[in-house]
Amino acid sequence: MGKGSLTDEEITERLAALPGWVRVGDEITRTFGIRYHGGIAMIVHVADVERLIGHHADIDLRWDHVRFSITTHDAGHRLTAAAFDLAARIDKIAAAHQAQPGGL
Numbered sequence: 294m295g296k297g298s299l300t301d302e303e304i305t306e307r308l309a310a311l312p313g314w315v316r317v318g319d320e321i322t323r324t325f326g327i328r329y330h331g332g333i334a335m336i337v338h339v340a341d342v343e344r345l346i347g348h349h350a351d352i353d354l355r356w357d358h359v360r361f362s363i364t365t366h367d368a369g370h371r372l373t374a375a376a377f378d379l380a381a382r383i384d385k386i387a388a389a390h391q392a393q394p395g396g397l
Contacts, residue, residue, distance in 0.1 A: 298371040320364040326393035
């Protein structure tokens with residue numbers, strides 16, 4: 294395991310505390326329903342937080358939704374506590390932007 298990697302049990306436990314996020318291999322992902330320009334504003338807000346904490350998501354923006362995928366690149370693309378911290382921050386930002394859970 295890479296530096297700071299979580300065990301499968303720890304990942305399952307942390308996912309349970311973040312409804313809407315799902316594990317896909319060595320990343321966690323969540324989609325929010327939001328129109329394109331609202332999605333851009335939300336992404337800018339997330340990017341500001343990412344810069345402050347030094348952890349970044351992969352972001353896929355579409356006309357009616359945005360999807361975030363998170364892994365820890367500098368831990369060998371593994372899931373760490375930092376990934377789950379960022380997911381929780383994204384959830385708060387999404388709520389502030391009135392993004393809808395699920396999207397698709």
